[in-house]
Amino acid sequence: MSFIERGARTIFLTELLSGLGLTLRYMFRPKVTLNYPFEKGPLSPRFRGEHVLRRYPNGEERCIACKLCEAICPALAITIEAEPRADGSRRTTRYDIDMVKC
Numbered sequence: 001m002s003f004i005e006r007g008a009r010t011i012f013l014t015e016l017l018s019g020l021g022l023t024l025r026y027m028f029r030p031k032v033t034l035n036y037p038f039e040k041g042p043l044s045p046r047f048r049g050e051h052v053l054r055r056y057p058n059g060e061e062r063c064i065a066c067k068l069c070e071a072i073c074p075a076l077a078i079t080i081e082a083e084p085r086a087d088g089s090r091r092t093t094r095y096d097i098d099m100v101k102c
Contacts, residue, residue: 053095076101077097
């Protein structure tokens with residue numbers, strides 16, 4: 001056996017033992033996975049559920065037609081169309097959420 005083969009075999013053996021040691025260390029730690037349908041993880045306190053266009057108590061929409069939610073939606077499920085009002089502010093004329101894409 002040549003010097004190179006012996007060195008390669010030694011390196012392989014040390015790497016193998018290192019990997020086995022790591023496996024044994026993690027075997028006795030508490031599990032981090034959840035059995036999902038039966039165990040639920042904690043929800044974020046900011047979680048709001050389904051998307052909805054919110055309104056003020058007087059019935060007016062809270063949306064000011066900035067279109068940020070349309071731009072940030074990764075599924076491109078939100079469509080907003082807006083027009084200026086007589087007082088100079090912008091409000092939505094169409095606010096659609098395609099829940100199939102969501």
